[in-house]
Amino acid sequence: MRLEARGITVTAETRRIVDAASLGVSSGELVGLVGPNGAGKSTLFKAMLGLRRRSDGGVRLDGDDFDALSLRERGRRVAFLPQERQVEWRLPVRDVVMLGRYPHQRAFGRATQDDHDAVARALEAVDGEGLTDRPIAVLSGGERSRILLARALAVESPILLVDEPVTALDPYHQLHVMEILRSRARGGAGVLAIIHDLALAARFMDRVVLMDKGRVVGEGPPQEVLSPERLERVYRIRALDGAQDGERWILPWTRADEATHRN
Amino acid sequence: MIKAPAYPVLISCLTLVLVVLGVLSMLVGASARGTADLLRMLVAGDAETAWMIMREIRLPRTALALMEGATLGLAGAALQGFLRNPLSDPAVIGVSSAASLGCVAALYSGLSAVFPLALPVMGIAGALACVLVLQFLAGGRSVLTLILAGVAISSLCGALMSLALNLSPNPYAANEIIFWLMGSVTDRSLDHLALSGPFMLVGWSLLAFSGRSLDALSLGEDTAASLGVDLRRTRTMIVFGVATCVGAGAAVTGGIGFIGLIAPHLLRGLVGHSPSRLLLASALGGAALLAAADIVVRVLATGPELKLGVVTALIGAPFFLYLILRTRGGLDT
Numbered sequence: 001m002r003l004e005a006r007g008i009t010v011t012a013e014t015r016r017i018v019d020a021a022s023l024g025v026s027s028g029e030l031v032g033l034v035g036p037n038g039a040g041k042s043t044l045f046k047a048m049l050g051l052r053r054r055s056d057g058g059v060r061l062d063g064d065d066f067d068a069l070s071l072r073e074r075g076r077r078v079a080f081l082p083q084e085r086q087v088e089w090r091l092p093v094r095d096v097v098m099l100g101r102y103p104h105q106r107a108f109g110r111a112t113q114d115d116h117d118a119v120a121r122a123l124e125a126v127d128g129e130g131l132t133d134r135p136i137a138v139l140s141g142g143e144r145s146r147i148l149l150a151r152a153l154a155v156e157s158p159i160l161l162v163d164e165p166v167t168a169l170d171p172y173h174q175l176h177v178m179e180i181l182r183s184r185a186r187g188g189a190g191v192l193a194i195i196h197d198l199a200l201a202a203r204f205m206d207r208v209v210l211m212d213k214g215r216v217v218g219e220g221p222p223q224e225v226l227s228p229e230r231l232e233r234v235y236r237i238r239a240l241d242g243a244q245d246g247e248r249w250i251l252p253w254t255r256a257d258e259a260t261h262r263n
Numbered sequence: 264m265i266k267a268p269a270y271p272v273l274i275s276c277l278t279l280v281l282v283v284l285g286v287l288s289m290l291v292g293a294s295a296r297g298t299a300d301l302l303r304m305l306v307a308g309d310a311e312t313a314w315m316i317m318r319e320i321r322l323p324r325t326a327l328a329l330m331e332g333a334t335l336g337l338a339g340a341a342l343q344g345f346l347r348n349p350l351s352d353p354a355v356i357g358v359s360s361a362a363s364l365g366c367v368a369a370l371y372s373g374l375s376a377v378f379p380l381a382l383p384v385m386g387i388a389g390a391l392a393c394v395l396v397l398q399f400l401a402g403g404r405s406v407l408t409l410i411l412a413g414v415a416i417s418s419l420c421g422a423l424m425s426l427a428l429n430l431s432p433n434p435y436a437a438n439e440i441i442f443w444l445m446g447s448v449t450d451r452s453l454d455h456l457a458l459s460g461p462f463m464l465v466g467w468s469l470l471a472f473s474g475r476s477l478d479a480l481s482l483g484e485d486t487a488a489s490l491g492v493d494l495r496r497t498r499t500m501i502v503f504g505v506a507t508c509v510g511a512g513a514a515v516t517g518g519i520g521f522i523g524l525i526a527p528h529l530l531r532g533l534v535g536h537s538p539s540r541l542l543l544a545s546a547l548g549g550a551a552l553l554a555a556a557d558i559v560v561r562v563l564a565t566g567p568e569l570k571l572g573v574v575t576a577l578i579g580a581p582f583f584l585y586l587i588l589r590t591r592g593g594l595d596t
Contacts, residue, residue, distance in 0.1 A: 051485050075491030082489075088347040088481040089536040095478075102479050103491040109475075135536070151482070155490075 001062050001158040001190060002026040003078060005048045008057035010040070010214075018044045019214035020057070025192040027158060030185035032201040032222070033194045035211035036235055041194045042083055042163050044211070049080055049161070061159075075103030079155035081162040083194075085148055090135035093147050097122055100154030122154035123147075125180055142169050149177060159190045166197060178204045198239065202226055202250045210234060223248050232256045270540055273533055277547035281329065284554040288325040289317055291558050323456050327448040328557040328571075329550040330456075331516045332526075334463055334508040336549015337542055339523020341470045344477035344538030345501045346409060349528065350586060353509045354520030354579070356397060356409060357416030358390050362506075362513035364420040365389025367440055369514075371427045383459050387510030389420075394502045446517035446572020448557055459511040466508025467546070469500045474539030481538060519572040521579020522549045528586065 004024035010017045018040040025031045033041050046052040048059050050067060059066035061077060069077070079100070087096060100122065101115040123129050126146040136144060149165055165181065166174040178200050185191045185206070195201045201208055202222040210218035210225050212234045218225040231239050231250075240251040268276075292298050304313035335353060342351040353359045365385035368374075374381040393416055400412040424444065431437040476497040479487040488494055513519075526549035527541055534540040553571070556578075560569040 046485065049489055051488050070491075071488075071493055072491040075489060078489070080486065080489035082483065082485045084483050084485065086483060089531075089538065091481060091536050095535065095537060096482070099479055099482060099490065102475065105475070148482075151486075 001077070003048075003059070003061050003066070003159045003190060003192075005044075005059045006057055008044055008047050008059075009055050010043050010047045010052055011055045016214050018047060021211065021214065021216045022057075023192075023209045023216060023219070025159065025190040027188055027190045028185055029206045030182055030191045030193070030204065032205035032208040033192060033211065034196070034198065034201050034208050034226075038213075039211040040214040041211055045080070045161055045163055045192075045194065046082075049078065050074070072103050075157075076155070077157050078159045078161060079152045079157040081149060081152040081160075081165060083163040083167075085144060087136045087144070087148075090137045093123075093128065093131045093134055093136055093139070094119065096136050096147060097128075097150045097154050100151045103155065118154050118156050119150075121156075122150040125153055125183075126150045127176070142173050145169055146173065146177070149180070153180075153184070157189070160184060160192070162191070162193045164194050164196065166195065166200060174200060198226060198231075198235075198250045198252060202241075203247050226250060268533060270534060270544075273530075273544060274547065277544060277551065280551050281547055281554070284551055284558065285325055285329065288328065288554050288558050289321045291561055319452070320450075323451045323453050324448050324557070325554065326456055327451050327459075327516060328554045330460065330463055331448065331512045331519060332522055332550035332553025333546040334466065334512040334549070335519065335522035335553070336526035337467060337470055337546035338505045338509050339549070340527040340538070340541045340545035341473065341477070341501055342505060342523070343527055344541065345473075345480065345497070347480065348409075349531075349590060350410065350524070350583075352521065352524035352583075353390075353505065355524060355583065356393075356413035357420065358393050358397075358505060358509050359513060359518060359520050360417045360420035360424075361393030362386045362390040362510040363444060363518050364423055365392075365510065366443070366514050366517075367424050367427050370440055370443065371431065371436070379454070379458060383462055383511040383514040386512075386514035387462060387507055390506035390510035390513070391503070393420075394506050398498070398502065442570075443517045444572075445570035446519040446575070447570045448516055449568060449571075451515060455515040459515045462511030463508045466504045466506070466511065469504030469507065471542060473497050473500045473504070474542050477538035477542075517572055519553070519575050521575050521582065522552055524579060524586065525582055526552055528582075 002024055006022045007020045008018055008022070009020055021044050023033070035041055043052060047054045061069070066074065097119045098111060098115065101111065101118060104115065105111070123132065126149055128147055128150055131139065131143060131147065136147060139147065145168060149162070152160060152162065162181070166177050169177060174197065181191050181193060182204055205222050207220060208222045208225045209216055210230065217234060218230055228238070231237055236256045237252045238254050238256050240253045242249055290298055290301060292301060301313055301316065304310065339352045342353065342356070343349055365388050366382055369381045369385040396416060397409065397412055400408065428437050428440055431440065476487065476492045479490050479492045484494060527545045530544045530548050531541055534544050556574050557571055560571055560574055563569060
């Protein structure tokens with residue numbers, strides 16, 4: 001399955017927040033969407049899903065017009081984890097994750113065995129089985145983040161869009177979440193993730209898409225896209241890099257403009 | 264932590280309480296002697312009269328108390344789930360006073376005397392106008408804006424009702440409006456039931472069907488929409504549902520408030536905080552609360568009977584203050 005966005009444009013007043021951006025994700029790949037703050041990444045996600053009005057562009061799912069599908073059908077095929085992580089009410093963790101089954105259930109539908117199994121699998125994937133009965137309100141920030149990821153995983157959709165899944169997590173859980181996303185992709189899902197951590201992006205992503213000022217300015221394997229010149233031009237930083245066990249790492253080191261002043 | 268009881272158990276218990284209260288409400292009269300007399304009549308021969316009293320006086324009163332209580336409990340739970348804040352209630356956000364204003368307009372203009380349906384229709388129109396204005400002003404986002412808008416609407420409706428009283432042609436007309444405003448289920452007939460019942464049913468069904476969407480909305484609008492919730496349709500169902508049942512209820516019972524605040528609050532923990540499960544539980548709880556309050560005003564009656572709306576406001580307003588104290592700090596988010 002392939003989700004493909006073409007020429008997405010989002011305008012706020014006169015400013016183009018997203019400017020003719022195109023990107024796609026296919027089954028089996030983990031794609032990172034990177035770029036500095038305000039590049040338009042989150043807006044692009046929401047515009048793709050129809051949560052934000054587009055002034056131009058279209059989205060196709062396996063060649064079908066995504067907008068023409070029913071809301072429920074869209075919900076079943078593309079799961080979305082937004083950046084906002086608040087949950088109202090003191091819902092227990094199990095109920096929160098079960099909401100991922102919403103597109104599979106009828107108006108008054110009771111949860112089927114399939115639903116319970118999907119919830120159990122999602123909780124297991126994020127190591128959240130021990131939290132099942134706790135109200136989400138009492139969890140730590142990291143636990144809450146993982147449970148909300150489990151909610152998105154519970155949809156068991158062929159395509160998964162996640163916005164900053166590792167922000168606010170400690171290194172252990174950052175690595176854990178990246179591994180979860182990678183194993184989802186290896187399991188056949190198409191995963192598209194907005195990510196700020198360039199080290200994780202360089203190491204885990206099959207492909208990255210770089211955005212700057214609303215435009216897509218680069219796309220390809222991480223080592224090509226996150227080149228020193230691009231990092232300096234788009235992010236205004238210089239980074240250290242190297243390789244370990246055949247995987248590449250990047251470590252942001254200095255601000256490029258500051259370094260210029262010093263020299 | 265207290266574990267929530269199983270949902271079917273809770274619903275069965277609430278239903279049982281309702282049945283008991285319903286039977287009590289059919290038997291209890293304005294004085295202890297009234298009840299004893301009624302029982303004696305039932306047992307010793309004059310069952311005809313006893314049945315007539317029950318059918319003509321007690322039945323409409325009991326049914327209306329239960330239905331209005333269910334309406335307020337359900338509307339409160341639905342509004343709280345939709346606006347995602349526990350301080351929403353048809354009275355707090357001004358829907359009740361707007362419905363009252365619509366009804367006062369119908370009473371004052373004499374429209375309701377000529378055309379009985381005008382009362383519920385005007386009540387619904389008032390409630391609908393209020394919810395639409397709230398949508399426009401507060402957009403369902405900031406709790407503070409919503410409550411302030413509700414206060415403003417309530418004040419405006421209050422002022423307009425005072426104006427109607429001020430300009431009323433004779434003291435009898437003014438009296439009628441005042442008594443109606445105080446809210447009561449006394450001396451209602453089966454006609455009142457027939458007038459408001461169908462509208463209430465329509466409102467209830469609209470709200471009942473929005474339950475699962477309310478659950479999804481607890482994750483925020485974006486997540487809910489990405490799961491397949493039609494946000495526009497959900498809003499329309501809540502707005503029309505609340506306006507229809509609250510407006511129709513207000514038309515026959517007058518201004519009864521705060522049940523929609525208290526019932527969901529008492530039951531939320533018992534349904535595991537799920538907005539959809541809270542709907543039915545809160546409807547049953549609201550019905551029980553109002554039926555119980557109506558029995559209490561009958562038993563307490565020494566001189567003139569206390570009006571039901573006065574009692575719920577006397578209990579509900581301090582309860583509202585208590586809720587504000589508890590949620591203080593979360594208000595401006």
